[in-house]
Amino acid sequence: MVHPLQAKMAQKTKQLADAGRLRQRRVVGAGLIDFSHNDYLGLASCEPMKAAATEGAERYGVGAKASPLVSGYSQAHQALEQALCQATGHQACLLFCSGFSANSALIETLFDSDNTVVADKLIHASVIDGIKHSGAKLKRFLHNDIESAQRILTKLEPTVVLTESTFSMDGDKAPLNELSALCKQHGSWLIVDDAHGFGITGIGEQVNSNGLSAVTADIADIQVVTFGKALGCQGAAVLGSQQVIDYLVANARHYIYSTALSPANAHVALAAINYIQATPTLIDKLNNNIALFRSLYQQSDVSSQYLLADSATPIQPIIIGADSEVVALANKLSKLGFVVGAIRSPTVPKGAARLRITLSATHTSEQITNLVDALSLSLS
Ligand SMILES: Cc1ncc(COP(=O)(O)O)c(C=O)c1O
Incomplete structure (x- = not known):
């Protein structure tokens, strides 16, 4: 016999999947360049923070x-x-x-x-x-x-x-x-x-x-x-x-x-x-990366079709529209070596699904240039 909770979960899951809104985890692939996280200054895995974690663990x-x-x-x-x-x-x-x-x-x-x-x-x-x-x-x-x-x-x-x-x-x-x-x-x-x-x-x-x-x-x-x-x-x-x-x-x-x-x-x-x-140079580096990404994307052939939001921060959304389309695009980008956020409703309004690209001080100019090339390829 199917338990009522199992029936409810199956029905809700199907609804989400049919609407292209089913959320699932994935282990982040090794070797992919990550433009989806919020580690804007690259502190999550830098040596001084690792040393602080060891010192903190030993002390407290x-x-x-x-x-x-x-x-x-x-x-x-x-x-x-x-x-x-x-x-x-x-x-x-x-x-x-x-x-x-x-x-x-x-x-x-x-x-x-x-x-x-x-x-x-x-x-x-x-x-x-x-x-x-x-x-x-x-x-x-x-x-x-x-x-x-x-x-x-x-x-x-x-x-x-x-x-x-x-x-x-x-x-x-x-x-x-x-x-x-x-x-x-x-x-x-x-x-x-x-x-x-x-x-x-x-x-x-x-x-x-x-x-x-x-x-x-x-x-x-x-x-x-x-x-x-x-x-x-x-x-x-x-x-x-x-x-x-x-x-x-x-x-x-x-x-x-x-x-x-x-x-x-x-x-x-x-x-x-x-x-x-x-370390004020961290902010300078991040600012440079944001400016580089924006300028390369605005010059790309897809920028008139897919709007880059007006943002001066590391969060650089490209508005796509349909929930299912944004997931397909993120998958394409993953095959080309990049992780980007695929943001759908209800996180953002229906019809305003977006690629949420985030920049970090640790991204190199080459990585940013390659990302924009991959975006051009995937979006055209
Ligand atoms: C605006 C805003 N506030 C709060 C939070 C929650 O913060 P935390 O990830 O530490 O739970 C988030 C997380 O993404 C956020 O975007």
Whole structure:
């Protein structure tokens, strides 16, 4: 007899497969050039970070062994929190094991059904899930559209506005200064998910003198940063006032009922921050690679047919359209030696499936040139 859960899973899986939206894992092929990851500065496997991982493991151990509120909170965690506060100007900081957990914990702990939150239309799934769990009312404004945000704020006077500094699937940046001013005018807090911006200030136009983030406490009341992107390791932090952080410590279930971030990983994240601040050439290299890719693609014969999104960041999406087409293209590129992201609905709106190409400081000019040749071949 077929169990009802088996029947449900089979039906849902078939629906997804028929729509070209079935997600499946694959082991990344050896020897392929990877243009799909978020390791923008190449720190995930560089020698100084490997050395920091060994040092962290020897000094603090590889595992936290307990929840932070029991005995899992170590000097490695405290040192990282202090460095993050110093870099962003926030009073206090709280570490989580992932950005998804940090966003969801923050939102579902702070808000309840008495609150109205206003968010950019393209805000990340982890924030949406947090809002759903909190019971707060959600109203979205048009993506990066300050007039749309203003109309909604004037009408609703919401508790908070939520946005990302750099949008993960589009690569464009939020108008943070304008949003921050608008929030101050309406007495709303601004919460910024800085997952894809943190660590790579100097990319595009949002430059900040601290060398790490274009988002600081004078812009965002609360900021979420992640370590799995430009810092090349794992984990995340919520930054805000002492009151906000104390409240999360006392009430955030993701924090209270979960083993703390590995202390060795916290040590690596701190080493990554120090390394980025001491090595400005990393940002220069990344900027050069972004410019090279954009210029080669714009000169290619397929650029008029398949639009390259207007992005100054390492996230360079090429809009394809149909979900099934984007998967076929990614497979073709894989056969030519390249890994690129095939992003489909519901991650992006239906009909806006895209190749998500991400650049890193470690890509060579030759690899970028070869990728554009492979794109031309696959798309024509
Ligand atoms: C905008 C944004 N926020 C949060 C996250 C979650 O971060 P993490 O990968 O550390 O869970 C992601 C992950 O891709 C993201 O793109």
